[in-house]
Amino acid sequence: xxxxxxxxxxxxVPILIGVNLLTFILFFIVNTPDDMARSQLGEKYVxxxxxxxxxxxxxxxxxxxxxxxxxxxxSVTDTIFFTKSLKxxxxxxxxxxxxxxxxTDVSRRMWPSLALALPxxxxxxxxxxxxxxxxxxxxxxxxxxxAVVLFVGLMSISYLFYIxxxxxxxxxxxxxxxxxGFDASSQAWKxxxxxxxxxxxxxxxAGARWYRTLFLEESGQDYVRTARAKGLGEMTILFRxxxxxxxxxILTGVVVVIPSLFMxxxxxxxxxxxxxxxxxxxxxxxxxxxxIVRSMVFIGxxxxxxxxxxTDISYTWADPRVRLN
Amino acid sequence: xxxxxxxxxxxIYALVVAISFFFWNLRKDLITRERWSQVFSSRLGMVSxxxxxxxILVALLDSLHFRDSLESVExxxxxxxxxxxxxxSALDTVLGDMSTVHERTYSAPFALNSFEKVNLRDDQGxxxxxxxxxxxxxxxxxxxxxxxxxxxxxxxxxxLIGLGFSVLLVGPQWWLTRHSDLPWQSxxxxxxxxxxxxAWMIRVGNLxxxxxxxxxxxxxxxxxxxxxxxxxxxxxxxxxxMLPIAVSxxxxxxxxxxxxxxxxxxxxxxxxxIPGVLLIAASVLMFQVYIDLNPDMFEVGLEKADAKxxxxxxxxxxxxxxxxxxxxxxxxxxxxxxxxxQAAHAFGVSHGRIIRRxxxxxxxxxILxxxxxxxxxxxxxxxxxSYIGVGIDPAMxxxxxxxxxARTELSRDPAVWWTLTxxxxxxxxxxxxxNLFSDLVRDAFDPxxxxxxxx
Numbered sequence: 077x078x079x080x081x082x083x084x085x086x087x088x089v090p091i092l093i094g095v096n097l098l099t100f101i102l103f104f105i106v107n108t109p110d111d112m113a114r115s116q117l118g119e120k121y122v123x124x125x126x127x128x129x130x131x132x133x134x135x136x137x138x139x140x141x142x143x144x145x146x147x148x149x150x151s152v153t154d155t156i157f158f159t160k161s162l163k164x165x166x167x168x169x170x171x172x173x174x175x176x177x178x179x180t181d182v183s184r185r186m187w188p189s190l191a192l193a194l195p196x197x198x199x200x201x202x203x204x205x206x207x208x209x210x211x212x213x214x215x216x217x218x219x220x221x222x223a224v225v226l227f228v229g230l231m232s233i234s235y236l237f238y239i240x241x242x243x244x245x246x247x248x249x250x251x252x253x254x255x256x257g258f259d260a261s262s263q264a265w266k267x268x269x270x271x272x273x274x275x276x277x278x279x280x281x282a283g284a285r286w287y288r289t290l291f292l293e294e295s296g297q298d299y300v301r302t303a304r305a306k307g308l309g310e311m312t313i314l315f316r317x318x319x320x321x322x323x324x325x326i327l328t329g330v331v332v333v334i335p336s337l338f339m340x341x342x343x344x345x346x347x348x349x350x351x352x353x354x355x356x357x358x359x360x361x362x363x364x365x366x367x368i369v370r371s372m373v374f375i376g377x378x379x380x381x382x383x384x385x386x387t388d389i390s391y392t393w394a395d396p397r398v399r400l401n
Numbered sequence: 402x403x404x405x406x407x408x409x410x411x412x413i414y415a416l417v418v419a420i421s422f423f424f425w426n427l428r429k430d431l432i433t434r435e436r437w438s439q440v441f442s443s444r445l446g447m448v449s450x451x452x453x454x455x456x457i458l459v460a461l462l463d464s465l466h467f468r469d470s471l472e473s474v475e476x477x478x479x480x481x482x483x484x485x486x487x488x489x490s491a492l493d494t495v496l497g498d499m500s501t502v503h504e505r506t507y508s509a510p511f512a513l514n515s516f517e518k519v520n521l522r523d524d525q526g527x528x529x530x531x532x533x534x535x536x537x538x539x540x541x542x543x544x545x546x547x548x549x550x551x552x553x554x555x556x557x558x559x560x561l562i563g564l565g566f567s568v569l570l571v572g573p574q575w576w577l578t579r580h581s582d583l584p585w586q587s588x589x590x591x592x593x594x595x596x597x598x599x600a601w602m603i604r605v606g607n608l609x610x611x612x613x614x615x616x617x618x619x620x621x622x623x624x625x626x627x628x629x630x631x632x633x634x635x636x637x638x639x640x641x642x643m644l645p646i647a648v649s650x651x652x653x654x655x656x657x658x659x660x661x662x663x664x665x666x667x668x669x670x671x672x673x674x675i676p677g678v679l680l681i682a683a684s685v686l687m688f689q690v691y692i693d694l695n696p697d698m699f700e701v702g703l704e705k706a707d708a709k710x711x712x713x714x715x716x717x718x719x720x721x722x723x724x725x726x727x728x729x730x731x732x733x734x735x736x737x738x739x740x741x742x743q744a745a746h747a748f749g750v751s752h753g754r755i756i757r758r759x760x761x762x763x764x765x766x767x768i769l770x771x772x773x774x775x776x777x778x779x780x781x782x783x784x785x786x787s788y789i790g791v792g793i794d795p796a797m798x799x800x801x802x803x804x805x806x807a808r809t810e811l812s813r814d815p816a817v818w819w820t821l822t823x824x825x826x827x828x829x830x831x832x833x834x835x836n837l838f839s840d841l842v843r844d845a846f847d848p849x850x851x852x853x854x855x856x
Contacts, residue, residue, distance in 0.1 A: 091667070094668075098675070099675075102687055103687070111690050111691075111694060225837075232777070232829055233825075234785070234825075234832075235781070235784075236785065237821070237825055255812070343788065347808075361682045361790060362789075364686055366683075369679060372676075373679050380673075380674040
């Protein structure tokens with residue numbers, strides 16, 4: 077087990093290097109530091125001196141890969157690739173274009189993101205599985221078919237409409253909770269309840285439909301017929317027989333996103349004014365702050381790879397037949 | 402009049418020709434025919450197909466661009482013709498005045514007066530505040546009281562015109578397909594309904610603002626219709642760019658195995674480990690910086706927007722091939738173990754021929770299902786990306802841009818609900834029919850599919 081995890085972690089290194097190289101190409105070769113300086117300083121009427129100054133201040137006045145002016149090891153380390161890109165590996169994210177320290181920002185903004193993403197995720201899965209099991213109970217009846225059409229209909233509504241509609245109905249028409257904002261104290265639930273509800277409702281269409289397919293697949297198996305022949309109740313069959321057996325395909329889709337919950341949701345956080353990583357990224361994209369985007373890409377990839385490893389480990393827990401080697 | 406040919410126009414027509422050619426080639430293939438007739442043997446399949454076809458037709462009409470010639474000014478020396486700066490499309494011509502008239506600001510659906518009060522002066526020069534009359538809605542009415550009656554009469558006229566056209570268009574189809582076993586009635590009824598709605602929209606929409614006007618005074622219905630082209634194009638072009646990458650890499654990995662397989666797997670794991678939105682946002686930002694620093698490359702504003710749009714399709718395509726590639730690789734691995742492929746190897750058939758004759762035909766169902774599934778996902782993604790600010794250029798009509806500019810309007814008091822309604826309805830219809838259709842296609846083509854009613 078431990079050996080397996082260590083091997084997976086070693087496999088992750090080339091992937092992270094690939095991610096690093098890709099972002100480096102995107103951010104420094106497609107878009108040269110000169111272009112960055114120009115768009116940061118305002119696009120027209122920028123003197124060459126101003127560009128040089130900006131590059132010097134922000135540490136972009138070095139060669140990309142190889143510094144021929146420096147001797148020995150410094151010819152590799154005193155380059156943009158080393159100072160800006162490779163340092164991400166030791167979680168040194170440096171400063172954003174506006175001069176703030178990214179590492180502090182990220183560690184502070186992570187928690188509001190998690191406070192929103194984790195409950196949405198857990199409640200969402202619970203609701204989806206329950207709805208799907210209920211539909212499977214009525215399989216091959218008009219009710220089942222109507223439910224599938226309803227799921228497809230729910231899936232076809234853009235996420236934005238769920239958010240806008242939820243804000244309008246719950247906050248404006250019924251005045252139940254504040255429309256947006258965040259409070260770190262014990263009052264936080266007031267602000268979180270609406271985005272969590274919206275997130276859960278928006279996910280029902282796709283989620284419940286997917287789980288229904290999984291459960292249907294299982295309900296055609298022999299052991300389900302045996303259970304019925306034994307005279308077990310429908311509830312027992314659904315929850316004690318079908319659900320545990322459908323766990324493996326469920327885990328594949330679910331566990332991989334758990335670490336990424338730290339990243340938060342771009343849309344939710346910006347609509348509901350929650351100061352998490354999602355709105356941090358959105359602000360960075362809108363103000364073209366590439367240092368932040370670069371760091372977030374890297375963090376996101378690490379969390380994803382971590383999720384993949386977690387998925388494999390969770391298999392052994394869900395199904396004792398699975399051995400990792 | 403001079404035609405303006407945008408890159409996306411060429412691509413969409415090329416795409417339609419290519420797909421028609423593809424199906425023309427497959428018409429003799431019995432298994433494919435069987436599967437398609439399974440898709441179309443359900444009424445739902447017929448209806449959703451007709452709706453999608455209608456959207457594609459609108460997109461095609463909206464892809465014929467031209468610039469009107471300006472009337473020659475008196476004293477103009479040469480015979481040279483000058484062209485206006487606005488690019489119009491065949492769709493604008495069909496829709497009539499809806500495309501050109503503007504009000505001052507918001508107005509409610511079917512309203513005769515503006516939504517906001519302004520300072521007005523009466524005949525004696527005394528100023529007062531009131532809702533000003535709209536400049537282009539109900540101007541043919543003798544008095545505002547006639548509005549309700551007039552709307553009914555105009556709607557009836559519109560519907561009658563629609564029925565007339567329906568007889569012309571659906572009649573021949575009925576004649577051709579009356580002996581078929583497939584549920585053509587549903588297709589005819591859907592067509593009649595769509596034609597009637599279109600005729601009604603054109604008739605009434607040119608006299609009133611059916612869905613009101615937005616902040617800048619543009620007709621909301623017109624803007625929503627213009628969003629159709631963007632949605633359809635993005636959905637199909639991005640998938641089209643993704644397909645060759647995913648299929649060729651997937652087949653190569655599954656067929657040649659060894660280091661090719663390792664490389665391809667490494668590529669798609671790397672790519673899919675980057676959060677999708679960030680990768681797209683970063684690529685789009687890079688491209689936008691490039692375009693903004695080189696503004697001289699484009700003659701009209703629309704060409705610049707078009708270039709950005711094409712780049713977005715390209716980026717979406719290049720960043721989203723990982724899922725399909727994984728599926729194709731797995732399927733190819735399985736197929737290349739089968740006896741007939743081994744036999745072909747033993748006979749000394751070349752790699753290219755084996756891939757073309759034995760492997761490609763057996764993975765077409767994966768490609769087809771992905772194409773239809775991706776389509777609706779991309780239409781939805783467009784709205785989100787436009788909200789983030791890395792989507793469609795604001796100069797180009799799109800549902801995402803409408804939602805983005807209208808997202809705070811519900812919190813006004815009284816709420817401005819009609820701007821979102823337009824985008825919502827058009828988007829929902831397209832995505833819903835695409836989703837329903839893709840379900841049916843999957844049921845028919847995927848041997849493992851269990852979404853159907855066989856359980």
